[in-house]
Amino acid sequence: MPERDSGWLSGNVVDAEDARLATGVFASGGASAVQNRSGLKPFPSAGKVIPASPASGQVQVGPFQAVLQGTRSPSAGSYLVTLDQTKTIDVLGAVPAHQTFARVDLIVVRQTDAQYGDTSSALTVSHIAGTPAETPVEPTVAGDHIVLARINVPANATVIDTAQIVDRRVFTAAVGGIIPIASATARPVAPYPGQAAYRQELRLLEVYDGQRWEPAVTNSIATYGPNDAGWPQGISAGADSAKVFNRLTVPAVYFPRTLYVTAQAIIDSTSNVDRYDCTLSANGSVVGLSVVNSGPGAGMNTVVLTALVSQPANTVMTLKVALQRMDGTGTAGAGWGYPYDSINVLAIPTAR
Incomplete structure (x- = not known):
């Protein structure tokens, strides 16, 4: 029958599946209406x-509690699992590193259940x-499990260090709660309108609107600057071509x-009477221009460029400032460094 015994009924009518399905009401949803999202209860060191x-x-x-959705039956329900103290695992003692080749290991949480043919329930x-x-x-990992970490084991390794461990934890929350996720790939597989998730790599709260994930606050802001690593770079500009002396990369986001x-910028010109164009470009298109006219005698000029630039979704924007002589015979220097x-x-x- 599709109707399951309700949780906590008297008369010994509730079996293990019924109990798991009943407690799953309180956990965040999964791939179907009667399934849950597998993941750890949020805590910095959990798992x-x-x-x-x-x-x-x-x-x-590290100790943890987690929701582990059963996969061996559509109505398997979710296991509520606990590791109540730190556990030490001997990775290289159990399986020493190979002398020639590297390997990839996993640390996993796994639930077995004799009800589904396993030799034990543990x-x-x-x-x-x-x-x-x-x-x-x-x-390959069989059965109901959550991957906690990947460990890259080089040939002849004798120790495991932090650089070899890749954090693979996923988190969940109570039904209706905000789920912390490492990236877009960790979003709920079947989100409902109004479901919220916190993108840890973007430091952004996002909400599913029924069609797509959007920033929870449409006028939320981010700031970037003052330049990319290794920039600005000193140049001497003449008439041959525009020379780039500063650059800033704005990362792509999904909206x-x-x-x-x-x-x-500070422009240092020679004694000639010259005209220079200082340009601001975004992905190769000029979006701002300032004209510098240098008079007789060497001198310095301050240039300020402003622009409004549209950044499409999933597009990196590269901003560059360049200088070129347009008239005269002299040269001008730029790229003196921050804060110049x-x-x-x-x-x-x-809005899209």
Whole structure:
């Protein structure tokens, strides 16, 4: 029958599946109306895999509680699982590194259940070793599980350090709660209108509107500047071509934005009577221009460029400031360094 026994009925009518389905009412939704999102209860160190101290071939897994959706039956329900103290796992002691090839290992949370044909019913937090290869891949994990971490094991490794561990934890929340996610790939698979998630890599709260994920506050802002690493760069500008002396890269986001751009530069001209064009470009298109007229005798001029730039969704924007002599015979220098030169951006999401 499609009607399941309700939770906590008397008379011994509620079996394990019924109980799991009943408690799943309180957890965030999953792939169907009667399934849940698998993930850890949010806490900074929950399920975090770190190297043992002092360094060795062991790792440690932080205590956690999690919701683990059963996959062996459409009505399997969700297991509520707990690791109540730190667990040490001997990665290289159990499976030493290969002498020639690297391998990829996983640390996983796995729930077995005799009701679905397993030999036991138990929660385990364990190490699954991959196969050494010239191009190693992750091992396949069967059954109901959550991956906590990937461990890259080089050939002849004798210790596991932080650089070898890739955090693969996913988190969940109570029904209606805000779910912390590492990236877009960790979003709920079947979101409902109004569901909220916090994008950790963007530091952005987003909400599903029934068709797409959007920033929760459409006028929320981000700032960038004053320049990319290694910029500005000193140049001497003549008439041959526009020379770029400062650059700023605005990263792509999944929604469109308007960029309010302000660039400043100091131009040092020679004694000639010259005209210089200082330009601001966005992805190769000029969006701002300032004309510098230098009089007799060497001198310095301050240039301020402003522009409104539309940043399409999923598009990196590269802003550049360049200088070129348009008239006269002299040269001018630019790119003296911050704070003489800067590009600053205020980014505001726009409606699609």
